[in-house]
Amino acid sequence: xxxxxxxxxxxxxxxxxxxxxxxxxxxxxxxxxxxxxxxxxxxxxxxxxxxxxxxxxxxxxxxxxxxxxxxxxxxxxxxxxxxxxxxxxxxxxxxxxxxxxxxxxxxxxxxxxxxxxxxxxxxxxxxxxxxxxxxxxxxxxxxxxxxxxxxxxxxxxxxxxxxxxxxxxxxxxxxxxxxxxxxxxxxxxxxxxxxxxxxxxxxxxxxxxxxxxxxxxxxxxxxxxxxxxxxxxxxxxxxxxxxxxxxxxxxxxxxxxxxxxxxxxxxxxxxxxxxxxxxxxxxxxxxxxxxxxxxxxxxxxxxxxxxxxxxxxxxxxxxxxxxxxxxxxxxxxxxxxxxxxxxxxxxxxxxxxxxxxxxxxxxxxxxxxxxxxxxxxxxxxxxxxxxxxxxxxxxxxxxxxxxxxxxxxxxxxxxxxxxxxxxxxxxxxxxxxxxxxxxxxxxxxxxxxxx
Ligand SMILES: [Zn+2]
Ligand SMILES: [Zn+2]
Numbered sequence: 209x210x211x212x213x214x215x216x217x218x219x220x221x222x223x224x225x226x227x228x229x230x231x232x233x234x235x236x237x238x239x240x241x242x243x244x245x246x247x248x249x250x251x252x253x254x255x256x257x258x259x260x261x262x263x264x265x266x267x268x269x270x271x272x273x274x275x276x277x278x279x280x281x282x283x284x285x286x287x288x289x290x291x292x293x294x295x296x297x298x299x300x301x302x303x304x305x306x307x308x309x310x311x312x313x314x315x316x317x318x319x320x321x322x323x324x325x326x327x328x329x330x331x332x333x334x335x336x337x338x339x340x341x342x343x344x345x346x347x348x349x350x351x352x353x354x355x356x357x358x359x360x361x362x363x364x365x366x367x368x369x370x371x372x373x374x375x376x377x378x379x380x381x382x383x384x385x386x387x388x389x390x391x392x393x394x395x396x397x398x399x400x401x402x403x404x405x406x407x408x409x410x411x412x413x414x415x416x417x418x419x420x421x422x423x424x425x426x427x428x429x430x431x432x433x434x435x436x437x438x439x440x441x442x443x444x445x446x447x448x449x450x451x452x453x454x455x456x457x458x459x460x461x462x463x464x465x466x467x468x469x470x471x472x473x474x475x476x477x478x479x480x481x482x483x484x485x486x487x488x489x490x491x492x493x494x495x496x497x498x499x500x501x502x503x504x505x506x507x508x509x510x511x512x513x514x515x516x517x518x519x520x521x522x523x524x525x526x527x528x529x530x531x532x533x534x535x536x537x538x539x540x541x542x543x544x545x546x547x548x549x550x551x552x553x554x555x556x557x558x559x560x561x562x563x564x565x566x567x568x569x570x571x572x573x574x575x576x577x578x579x580x581x582x583x584x585x586x587x588x589x590x591x592x593x594x595x596x597x598x599x600x601x602x603x604x605x606x607x608x609x610x611x612x613x614x615x616x617x618x619x620x621x622x623x624x625x626x627x628x629x630x631x632x633x634x635x636x637x638x639x640x641x642x643x644x645x646x647x648x649x650x651x652x653x654x655x656x657x658x659x
Contacts, residue, residue, distance in 0.1 A: 239267035242654060243281045244630060246291030249273065252606040252621035254599060263295060265628040268653040273622050288649060288659065290632045296602060297622050298347025298629035298652060300609025301584055302493045303466050303570025306337040306362060307354045310579040312533035312540045314389050320529055334362045338373025340521055340580035343658055345647035347629035348619060349374040352420045352445055355393040356380040360415055372657055377417035377613060383407055383433060384422035401432035408436035419444045421462060423453045430460035443614065451477050458490055464612055466493045466570060469556040470500060472549035476556050482563045491612045492560055493570035497590045498578045500553035503546045506577055517581050534577065542576045557594045568612040569605045585644040592641045599638060628654040
């Protein structure tokens with residue numbers, strides 16, 4: 209249905225309303241109005257879909273949402289016809305890396321950036337990542353690990369509308385006892401709980417949105433970090449795989465357990481560990497698909513590495529560099545433990561799904577072969593394939609994600625008063641979750657970024 213026909217359809221139902229000025233109710237009369245009209249609505253709650261629905265947006269907020277016949281659309285409202293498709297809240301990615309673009313080898317990627325001229329190339333890389341996420345339907349994202357100045361700069365430029373991207377929560381450099389292969393200013397080495405607290409305070413004062421605490425910190429380190437962060441009203445995401453790290457993080461008050469369950473520990477976590485996480489109501493962000501699904505899926509379809517979208521998004525030298533890094537992808541050090549991880553992947557994920565843990569969705573997007581363009585729908589598919597209902601997965605991607613961010617008041621569902629972060633996907637994700645790969649429209653804060 210084209211716009212004109214749609215308008216006639218709306219008018220014929222008696223919904224074409226009075227002139228804007230008398231009908232605006234609340235909100236400034238100057239606020240831009242936008243309506244998404246006709247498609248199925250998944251509002252982010254665990255509720256049945258609303259068919260032939262409409263969403264009315266004024267400025268950056270949702271003002272009405274429901275069955276089309278119950279939504280009053282003022283004359284002059286800009287209309288996007290969503291009929292035949294699905295409307296849902298923008299997705300929330302709880303573990304992304306804007307400094308990475310799927311390149312195969314950190315030992316080569318960071319020197320390449322230096323060689324290109326970091327001052328210019330690193331912000332450019334982060335811009336590409338942010339845009340890819342947004343175009344893939346991600347309207348909010350947590351970045352867990354990048355240099356401090358660049359982290360804050362990209363977040364603020366996105367917020368000002370200078371760069372298209374999701375609303376960003378940036379950790380800046382992570383806190384660790386064991387320095388990894390990443391460059392120095394991506395990580396802060398700590399040697400005592402007191403220093404861990406001081407570094408947390410310094411990052412918070414500099415303006416980060418979350419803290420990332422790496423594996424291998426002591427229980428006292430985690431406790432010091434959590435206390436310092438909470439005093440500043442920010443949350444801590446722990447990068448934890450081994451059960452001891454998970455337990456230390458859980459018991460010292462770390463807010464989000466990231467990666468837990470994804471790395472093929474043998475055996476999967478003890479029942480007591482899972483029970484304690486569930487009873488504590490502590491969210492987990494498993495990042496299940498990175499490596500354990502991405503690797504076998506690439507073996508089955510190596511053509512995915514030449515996805516035309518990547519060629520479209522990357523400047524030629526960057527595309528060539530990424531392609532070269534992936535030429536012998538089976539031998540990359542990043543995948544050296546993948547056999548074991550694939551072996552345990554089902555048990556690792558199912559133990560959380562079946563225990564009813566609070567699960568947000570995050571992907572470690574940007575890591576080798578884990579492209580921002582598609583990481584989140586791959587993660588969603590892994591969860592569905594392991595028995596999580598598509599409806600619960602969509603809640604995890606939206607409403608639960610907002611809770612993990614502490615932003616359930618204004619993000620994560622489609623209802624009056626919330627920020628208008630909405631996507632439209634082709635098809636029915638309740639029937640086939642891979643519909644999330646086909647994001648056709650992206651609205652963030654009432655502004656249309658993709659149509
Ligand atoms: Zn991590
Ligand atoms: Zn990560």
